Amino acid sequence: MIAIKAKKIDRRTLFTRQAIKDAFITLVKQDSYAHITVTALCREAEITRSTFYLHYDSITAVLNEVLDEALQLPTQHEPSELDTQLGFDYLKENESLIPACQRIGDSDKYQELLMDPDLSDYIVGHIMAHERERVIPALQQKTGLSREDTETLFLYMIHGSFAVNRAHKFVKDPKWSHDVQLLNRFTNAGYKTFKD
Structure with a gap:
């Protein structure tokens, strides 16, 4: 070879x-x-x-x-790294483990791009295309759902997370930290209901 x-x-x-x-x-x-x-x-x-x-x-x-x-899109990750139970402080220091819509830079370098209203759907589509084959199997493993149902959850999670970050103008501040923790708690609770 x-x-x-x-x-x-x-x-x-x-x-x-x-x-x-x-x-x-x-x-x-x-x-x-x-x-x-x-x-x-x-x-x-x-x-x-x-x-x-x-x-x-x-x-x-x-x-x-x-x-x-x-968006700090990683080149590769194991599905287990998508587990938001790692703790928010750890995730804040290791942003590539946070879902793509929640990974945002500390600088304002990309803010105008991410806030461009003409690009919202394109950016979400870009994230989905990049993350789909990493995230869907991990979600299926966590929930036990079919691929089709998991696709629906994935669509909801990406769009919702992007909307929340857009509302914060992609600025990390205490309110953003609170909201990310809230989303992660909500998501984890959802995983548990599907597994039970």
């Missing part, structure tokens, strides 16, 4: 991609996502269109990468 090495990305590529993402975030703070163009993005990043297309095939590709960073 031949081992395939992962291609190392050089510093110039990393620098350019970061410049594009930073320019994207700057533009979102100035106007909504719907008004961002490749031309404006290139101007803000001080690159050419051909350079942009060397790194991304569309503005949506930039959006997806920025969303992954903003």
